Amino acid sequence: MTYDIVFVVASVVAIVAALMVVLSGNPFISSLALIGNLIALATFYLLLQSDFLAAAQVIVYAGAVMIMFLFVTAYLGGRADEPTRQRPIWQTLAALVAAAGIAAEIVFGVARENFLHGPVVSDGFGAPQAIAVRFLGRYLLAFEGTSLLLLIAAVGGVVLATRRPAPRGPHEPGAFEVERPRRVRSLQSSVMQAETEFEVVRTGGGDDEKDEG
Amino acid sequence: MHIGVEWFISVSAILFGIGLYGVFTRRSPLILLLSVEIMLNACNLALISFSRYLGEQSGQVFALVVMAVAASEVVVGLGLVVAIARRKGDLDVDRLTGLRH
Numbered sequence: 001m002t003y004d005i006v007f008v009v010a011s012v013v014a015i016v017a018a019l020m021v022v023l024s025g026n027p028f029i030s031s032l033a034l035i036g037n038l039i040a041l042a043t044f045y046l047l048l049q050s051d052f053l054a055a056a057q058v059i060v061y062a063g064a065v066m067i068m069f070l071f072v073t074a075y076l077g078g079r080a081d082e083p084t085r086q087r088p089i090w091q092t093l094a095a096l097v098a099a100a101g102i103a104a105e106i107v108f109g110v111a112r113e114n115f116l117h118g119p120v121v122s123d124g125f126g127a128p129q130a131i132a133v134r135f136l137g138r139y140l141l142a143f144e145g146t147s148l149l150l151l152i153a154a155v156g157g158v159v160l161a162t163r164r165p166a167p168r169g170p171h172e173p174g175a176f177e178v179e180r181p182r183r184v185r186s187l188q189s190s191v192m193q194a195e196t197e198f199e200v201v202r203t204g205g206g207d208d209e210k211d212e213g
Numbered sequence: 214m215h216i217g218v219e220w221f222i223s224v225s226a227i228l229f230g231i232g233l234y235g236v237f238t239r240r241s242p243l244i245l246l247l248s249v250e251i252m253l254n255a256c257n258l259a260l261i262s263f264s265r266y267l268g269e270q271s272g273q274v275f276a277l278v279v280m281a282v283a284a285s286e287v288v289v290g291l292g293l294v295v296a297i298a299r300r301k302g303d304l305d306v307d308r309l310t311g312l313r314h
Contacts, residue, residue, distance in 0.1 A: 007216050011224045018228050018251050022235035027243050034247050037228075041254050044221060048265040050273050060280055065250075065287050072291045073243060079304050082241045095237030103230030110219045110226070118218060119268035126273060134274050142274070146281045153285030160292030163299070 007047060014040035027073045027080045031066060038062045050126035221262035228255035240305050242297070246290045253283045 013036060020033035038061045045054035073080050124130055135143050228251055235248030257276045264272025298304055 004216055007220065011220075014224060015227055015231070018231040021244075021247050021251060022231055022239070027241065030244055030247050034250060037251065038254065041258055044224070044258055045261055047216075048221065048261050050261050050265065050276075053261060053273050053276055056277065056280060060284060061250075061254075065284055068287060068291060069243070069247065072295060075295065076243070076298050076304070079298050079302065080241060080243050082239065082244065087238065087240070092238055095234050098237065099230035099234035102233060103226045106226035106229075107223045110222045113219065115217050115219050115266065117215070118266040121265070121268050125265070125268075125270070130270050131273055131277070134270055135277070139271075139274050139278075142278055146278050149285050150281055153288045157288040157292040160289065161295045 003047065006043065010040045010043040010047070013037075014044070025082050027076075027082075028070070031069045031073060034069075035062050035066050038066070045126075048126075049121060049123075052126050052128045052131055054126075218262045218266040222259055225255045225258040225262070228252075228258070240307060242290070242294050242304055242306055242309075245306060246287060246294070249286070249290075250283060253279060253286075 017033045017037035017040060021030045021037065024030050024033065038057060042054040042057040042062075045051075045057060232248045232251030232255060235251065236245055239245055239248065257279050260272040260276045260279070264270060264276075294304065297309065301309075
């Protein structure tokens with residue numbers, strides 16, 4: 001009975017939060033609603049006795065990924081808002097038909113099927129040990145591929161998001177250089193100053209002209 | 214009322230439909246990424262429900278891989294969004310037609 005109540009509450013939260021993500025015009029509200037949706041999904045995973053995945057969902061998704069979304073939304077500011085242009089009505093209708101169609105297809109297809117009760121599993125069904133045995137055994141290649149993918153994504157994110165240094169003149173400092181006082185130039189200028197302070201003995205044509213004048 | 218795997222799959226299908234609607238109708242690339250996240254998570258829910266139904270943990274392993282793929286996709290997608298916002302200042306997926314011809 002408690003199971004049913006938790007399921008119903010989690011379904012309502014998940015669906016309402018997903019609708020808020022899609023329908024809200026404010027990207028901040030969308031991101032926060034998606035966090036609610038992800039936590040409701042973590043509840044589903046707990047109901048399905050997948051403890052480790054529920055924890056990973058909350059930590060990885062609701063924790064890390066969504067914080068990144070919120071950072072980017074804050075960085076973009078008003079530019080992240082939905083363009084206020086009116087979209088054609090047929091587009092909305094077609095999207096509605098496609099979305100409702102695929103959902104209804106699966107729901108009715110599944111409802112007609114007579115699923116028997118799943119097997120009774122032990123408490124350690126979703127434990128990290130059980131998943132690790134599969135991940136580091138049978139699915140080792142997928143594991144290594146995933147780690148490579150994450151590395152590539154990290155490098156790609158850095159490459160895409162770094163600011164390219166603008167073309168600079170010969171004396172401007174680069175983007176990653178520290179601007180230091182230029183000792184050579186200051187020495188030069190002090191020498192120049194010294195030259196103007198003392199009398200300069202001129203030789204050559206200049207002196208001749210002076211004598212004539 | 215016994216809540217079996219079909220209920221979880223139904224919720225997953227509804228969430229997938231909502232995400233699909235978002236991808237089709239929204240214009241801001243940020244919201245598109247959020248909608249794709251909804252769809253990926255709906256698939257994760259289906260994988261995990263069937264994993265529980267079959268009493269085999271392989272589905273959970275797949276779900277973990279999907280999570281990693283989704284995280285990578287978000288990193289690259291957000292990097293693209295930031296780069297586009299910096300270069301063009303206009304975030305509207307209908308106007309990003311630089312690669313059309």
